Amino acid sequence: MVSAPEDNDRVLVERWTRLRDEGAWRLLMRRYDLLVRRTLAALGLKAGEEVDDLLQDFWWEQSRTIKRWKGESSLGTYLASGARRRGIDLIRKQTRRRRHQTDTPIEDLALADTQKSHSGVDLKAVLERCYNQLESEERLLFLYREIEGWSVAETAATMGIAEGTVKSRLSRIKQKLKDMLQKEGWDARAFA
Amino acid sequence: MLEHLPKKWVGMIAESLDQKAAPSVDWNQVKRRHRRKLFQRSLAGLGGIAAAAILTWGLGLMIKHPQTPYAFEVTAEWYSDSLSSTYADLDNIFAMTVAMMDEE
Numbered sequence: 555m556v557s558a559p560e561d562n563d564r565v566l567v568e569r570w571t572r573l574r575d576e577g578a579w580r581l582l583m584r585r586y587d588l589l590v591r592r593t594l595a596a597l598g599l600k601a602g603e604e605v606d607d608l609l610q611d612f613w614w615e616q617s618r619t620i621k622r623w624k625g626e627s628s629l630g631t632y633l634a635s636g637a638r639r640r641g642i643d644l645i646r647k648q649t650r651r652r653r654h655q656t657d658t659p660i661e662d663l664a665l666a667d668t669q670k671s672h673s674g675v676d677l678k679a680v681l682e683r684c685y686n687q688l689e690s691e692e693r694l695l696f697l698y699r700e701i702e703g704w705s706v707a708e709t710a711a712t713m714g715i716a717e718g719t720v721k722s723r724l725s726r727i728k729q730k731l732k733d734m735l736q737k738e739g740w741d742a743r744a745f746a
Numbered sequence: 747m748l749e750h751l752p753k754k755w756v757g758m759i760a761e762s763l764d765q766k767a768a769p770s771v772d773w774n775q776v777k778r779r780h781r782r783k784l785f786q787r788s789l790a791g792l793g794g795i796a797a798a799a800i801l802t803w804g805l806g807l808m809i810k811h812p813q814t815p816y817a818f819e820v821t822a823e824w825y826s827d828s829l830s831s832t833y834a835d836l837d838n839i840f841a842m843t844v845a846m847m848d849e850e
Contacts, residue, residue, distance in 0.1 A: 580773050591767035592760075601768040609768055610776045617776075681755055682762040700751065701760045728751050735755075742752055 563629040571621040582620075582629070583613060589630055589702065590637040596693040597641040598686075604644060612640055631704070631712045638694065638712065645690070677740060684734040692727050699724050 563585075569578035590612065599605045616636065623632045685693060691713065698709045699720065710717045732742045 576773065583771075583773055587770050588764070588767075591770070592763050595763045595767035599768070600766050605768040606771070607779075609771045610779050613771060613773070613776050614780050677755075678758045678762060681758050685759050685762070696759070697763065700756050701763070731751060731755075742755070 564625055567620055567623060567629070570617070579617060586630060586633050589634055592697055592701070593634050593637040593694065594641045596697045597638070597645060597690045598693075599641055599644060604648070608640055608644055612637060627711050628708060630702075631708045634698070635712050680735060680738045680740060681731075684731055684738070687734065688727060688730065692723065692730075695720065695723055696727050 563582065566578040566582050569575040570582070590609070594605060594608070599608075616633065623629060685696070688696070695709060695713060698704045698712060699706070704712075706717045706720050710720045713720070715723075735742065
C-alpha cells in the first residue's frame, strides 16, 4: 500500500496501526529520523555500535507502541521524549561501565575528542567545543528551541520542565555560548 | 546586546551535531535485527528446556535403575523410617488425648 507524501502524522500513524501500511511507517521514520539522531548526538552519544543498536531498538519499540500517541503533543515531541529517555539510560549504563574501567566521565571524553581535533581559528570547531561544554540537558534545550525551532510549550513538554524555565535557561545558554566564543575571539555582533 | 545567536552559528552547531550523529537506520534493518534477536531468545529458551529435560531424565534413570547408588537407597529408607515413626508418634498422641478426655 503506497502512502501519499502530504499525509499528516495522525493519518500515517492510523494507517500503520490499523492497516500495517509499511509505506506509512517508513515515511514517519524518514520524517523524524534526523530529530531522533540529533537528540542522541546532543546527549553526547556519538555514532557507534551501541547507539546503532539503540536506534534500531527505539524504532522497533515505537512501531509497536505508537498507538499510545493520542495527538496531545506533536509526534516530534513524543518521539524526541522517547529518544531522550533511551539516550539517558544508555549514558547511565556507559558511565557505570566506564567507572569500572576508568574515572573519566563521558562528557569529558566527548570534550577531549573535540579538543584533539581542534586547531587554529576554525569557527565551527570552536562552536562545537563550546557546545560540547554545555550540560547535556542544555544542549538538548538548544537543539529543540534554536535548531528545530520548536515552541516553548513543545520544548517544555519534551524536557519535562516549566515553560518559564525553558525561557530562562535558554537565555542563560545563549549568553554562556556568546561568552565562551568571545573568549576564543569570536564576537556574535560581527555576525548580526 | 544581541538577544539571539547569529543564524550562522546555529547552523554550524546543527551541522556538527549531524556529523556526530549515528547514521540513519532502515526499516528492513530494524525488522531483520528483531527477527534475529527473537530467534536467539527462542534458541536460548529451547536450550534451557532441553537441559532441564535431560537433567530430569538423568535423575529419573538414577532413581529407577536397579543398581541405584547406595546413597539414594539409604536416603529413601531414612525418609520412610522417619515418616513411619512420625505417624506412630501422632497415633500415640491422639490415643493419649482421647484417654485423657475419657477420664475427665
